[in-house]
Amino acid sequence: MKRIMLFIEPSAAQVNIFTQFTLPRLGSFILAGLVNRRGSWNARVFVEGRKQFDLAAWIAENGRPDVVGISTITATVKRGYALAKECRALGIPVVLGGPHVTFLPDEALAHADLVVRGEGEGAMNALLDFWSEGYVEATDPRYAAVPNLSWKDTGGVIQHNPVAPWVTDLDALPVPDFSLAGGTADCVIGGKRTVMVQTSRGCPFDCSFCSVTGMFGRKFRYRSVASILEELRRYDTPNHFVFFCDDNFTANKPRARELIEAMIAGKFRFQWSTQVRTDLARDPELVRLMKRAGCHTVFIGFESVNPRSLAEMKKSQSLDDIRQAIGVVQQTGIHIHGMFVFGFEEDDWNTVEATVRFARQMKLTSAQLLVLTPLPGSELYERLSAEGRITSFDWNLYDTHHVVYRPAGFTPFELQCAQVYGHTRLYAISECLRKLVTGRWVSAGLSFYAWKINRDWQQDNQPYLRELAARHEFPGSDSAHSSNLASGIRWVDARKRPARGAIPAGFLGGGVSQSPGRVVVPAGCDPVHNSPGAVNLG
Numbered sequence: 001m002k003r004i005m006l007f008i009e010p011s012a013a014q015v016n017i018f019t020q021f022t023l024p025r026l027g028s029f030i031l032a033g034l035v036n037r038r039g040s041w042n043a044r045v046f047v048e049g050r051k052q053f054d055l056a057a058w059i060a061e062n063g064r065p066d067v068v069g070i071s072t073i074t075a076t077v078k079r080g081y082a083l084a085k086e087c088r089a090l091g092i093p094v095v096l097g098g099p100h101v102t103f104l105p106d107e108a109l110a111h112a113d114l115v116v117r118g119e120g121e122g123a124m125n126a127l128l129d130f131w132s133e134g135y136v137e138a139t140d141p142r143y144a145a146v147p148n149l150s151w152k153d154t155g156g157v158i159q160h161n162p163v164a165p166w167v168t169d170l171d172a173l174p175v176p177d178f179s180l181a182g183g184t185a186d187c188v189i190g191g192k193r194t195v196m197v198q199t200s201r202g203c204p205f206d207c208s209f210c211s212v213t214g215m216f217g218r219k220f221r222y223r224s225v226a227s228i229l230e231e232l233r234r235y236d237t238p239n240h241f242v243f244f245c246d247d248n249f250t251a252n253k254p255r256a257r258e259l260i261e262a263m264i265a266g267k268f269r270f271q272w273s274t275q276v277r278t279d280l281a282r283d284p285e286l287v288r289l290m291k292r293a294g295c296h297t298v299f300i301g302f303e304s305v306n307p308r309s310l311a312e313m314k315k316s317q318s319l320d321d322i323r324q325a326i327g328v329v330q331q332t333g334i335h336i337h338g339m340f341v342f343g344f345e346e347d348d349w350n351t352v353e354a355t356v357r358f359a360r361q362m363k364l365t366s367a368q369l370l371v372l373t374p375l376p377g378s379e380l381y382e383r384l385s386a387e388g389r390i391t392s393f394d395w396n397l398y399d400t401h402h403v404v405y406r407p408a409g410f411t412p413f414e415l416q417c418a419q420v421y422g423h424t425r426l427y428a429i430s431e432c433l434r435k436l437v438t439g440r441w442v443s444a445g446l447s448f449y450a451w452k453i454n455r456d457w458q459q460d461n462q463p464y465l466r467e468l469a470a471r472h473e474f475p476g477s478d479s480a481h482s483s484n485l486a487s488g489i490r491w492v493d494a495r496k497r498p499a500r501g502a503i504p505a506g507f508l509g510g511g512v513s514q515s516p517g518r519v520v521v522p523a524g525c526d527p528v529h530n531s532p533g534a535v536n537l538g
C-alpha cells in the first residue's frame with residue numbers, strides 16, 4: 001500500500017479582502033507533485049478557506065497520513081501550529097514550510113518535527129530519498145544531509161542545515177494538479193474558475209517591507225515559454241481565469257514579450273491578471289500586447305504617494321512613475337488594482353488624505369490601503385525589532401490590516417483609524433453608486449464587495465480595536481502615554497491637526513442607533529453620526 005503524505009494550507013484567522021477567494025499558494029501542490037512522482041507515495045492536499053480541516057473526518061475518508069506537511073505564511077501560522085498539534089497528538093509527524101517558518105525556524109520547531117526553510121523542492125526530494133522505507137524519527141543524525149532543513153538532534157539541540165542553491169530548471173518542476181485537493185482549492189470568481197500559474201521566481205528589487213527576495217532570491221528565474229503554454233492549454237476555455245502569481249511578471253521585458261506574443265498566437269480564450277511594477281509603463285507596446293493577450297487586471301504596488309516614503313522603502317519608483325504607469329495601463333483598458341501602504345516614518349494624516357484623493361482622481365478600478373507590517377524576513381522586521389518598536393507578536397494580526405508596531409507619525413491606534421478611514425472613504429455606498437451610474441461596472445462591483453469587507457472587518461475586530469484604543473498614547477502632550485481617551489481627545493482638540501480624518505460612528509462598537517455619548521471616540525478621528533458608511537473630514 002502507498003504511503004500517504006498530506007499537505008495542508010491553513011486559512012488566516014482574520015477576514016481580509018481576499019477572504020472570498022480561496023486561491024491557494026502553489027507550494028503544497030508543487031511539492032505534492034514531487035511526492036507523487038515516487039511510486040510508493042500518494043500525496044493529497046487540503047486547502048482551508050471555505051471549509052476548516054477536520055483531521056478525524058479526513059482520516060475516515062482517506063486513511064491515516066504517514067506524514068503531514070503544513071504550508072505557512074505569517075498570517076496563517078498560528079492555525080498551522082494548531083493543526084500540527086492535532087496531528088502530532090495522534091502520532092503523525094509534521095513538517096512545516098513556507099515564508100513564516102523560513103525566517104523563524106526555532107519558533108516553528110516547538111510545533112513540528114521538521115522545518116524546511118526557503119524553496120522546498122531540494123529538501124522534499126532529499127526527504128523522500130531518505131524516507132524510501134518510511135518516515136524516519138526526527139532526531140536521526142542522517143537528517144544533517146537534507147538541505148534547507150531545521151531539526152533537533154538527539155540532544156535536543158536545534159540544527160539548521162545549509163541551504164541548497166535556488167532551483168534553476170523551473171520547467172522540471174511538477175505542474176500544480178489542483179484535483180489533489182478534492183475540491184477544496186476550487187476558486188470561482190464571477191462565474192469563472194480561477195487558477196494560479198507561476199511563470200517565474202525571484203525579484204531583482206529589494207523593498208524594505210517585502211520578504212520575497214529572502215525566500216526566492218533577487219535573481220529572476222523563469223520557465224520556458226513552451227512549458228508555460230503547455231500548462232495554459234489546460235485552462236483554455238472562456239470559463240477559466242488565470243492569475244499569474246509571479247511577483248513581478250514583467251521583470252524581464254523581452255521574456256515577457258515573448259510569452260505574451262506566444263499567448264496571442266495561441267488564441268487562449270481565458271482572461272488573466274498578474275502583478276507588475278510601475279516600470280512596465282516604460283514599454284507601452286508591451287502593455288498593449290498584454291491587453292490583446294487577454295489581460296484583464298494588473299495588480300500594482302504603488303505603495304505610497306509620499307515621495308519620502310517611496311525613498312524610505314527602497315521601491316525604486318517615483319510619483320511620476322506611478323502616474324505614468326496608470327496612464328499607460330488605463331489607455332489600453334486593462335484594469336488596475338492599486339495597493340498603497342500607510343505607516344512609513346514620514347507618513348501622517350496628510351499622506352492618508354492625499355492617497356485617498358489620488359486613488360479617486362486616478363479612477364483606479366480598485367485600491368487597497370494596507371497597514372505597513374513588519375513581516376519576518378523583511379528588512380523592516382529586523383529594524384523595528386532592533387528598535388523595540390514591535391508592539392504585537394500575535395501572528396494572526398500580520399495580515400497587513402492590523403497595526404503591530406509603533407509608527408513614527410501616528411499612534412498605533414491613529415494608524416489603524418487611518419486605514420479604516422481611507423477604505424471607508426473609497427468605498428462609501430455613495431461612491432459605489434457613483435461608479436454604477438457612470439458605467440464603471442467592474443469598479444462598482446468591487447466597491448460593494450470592499451464596502452462589505454470593511455464593515456465586516458470592523459465588526460470582527462471590536463476587541464482588537466478596543467484594546468488598541470485603550471493603549472492609545474498621545475505624543476507631545478502633557479498626557480503622553482496616557483490610556484485615558486478623554487485626555488486624548490482634549491489633546492487632539494488642542495492641537496487642531498490640519499487634516500485629521502473622521503471615521504464612521506460604529507467603528508468602536510457604537511452603532512448608528514446609539515447615542516453619541518456611547519461611541520468611543522478615538523483621538524484623531526471625529527465621529528460622524530450618520531450612516532455607517534459615511535465619513536467626513538475633520
Ligand code: B12
Pocket residue numbers: 011012016018021022023024025026027028030031068069070071072073074075076095096097098099100116118119120121123124198210211212216245246247375376377398399400
Ligand atoms: C499568490 C499570493 C497571494 C494570493 C493567494 C495566497 C494565499 N492563499 O495565501 C492572494 C492574492 C490571495 C494573497 C493574499 C495575501 N498575501 Co500573498 N502572496 C502570493 C504570492 C505572490 C505567491 C504565492 C505562491 O504561490 N508562491 C509560489 C510558491 C511556489 O511558493 P510557496 O507557496 O511559498 O512554496 C514554496 C516554499 O514556501 C516552500 N513551502 C511552502 N509550503 C511548504 C510546505 C512544506 C511541508 C514544505 C516542506 C515546504 C513548503 O516550498 C515551496 C516550493 O519552493 C506570494 C509571494 C511569493 N513569491 O510566494 C505572496 C505572499 C505569500 N503573500 C504575502 C502576504 C503578506 C499576503 C497577505 C497577508 C497580505 C496581502 N498582500 O494582501 C494576504 C493574506 C492571504 C491569506 N492566506 O490570508 C506574503 C507572506 C509573507 C509572510 N511572511 O507572511 C508573501 C510572501 C508576499 C510578500 N510580499 O512577502 N497572496
Ligand code: SF4
Pocket residue numbers: 203204205206207210211212213247248277301315
Ligand atoms: S515588493 Fe515587489 S518589487 Fe519589491 S522586492 Fe517585493 S516583489 Fe520585488
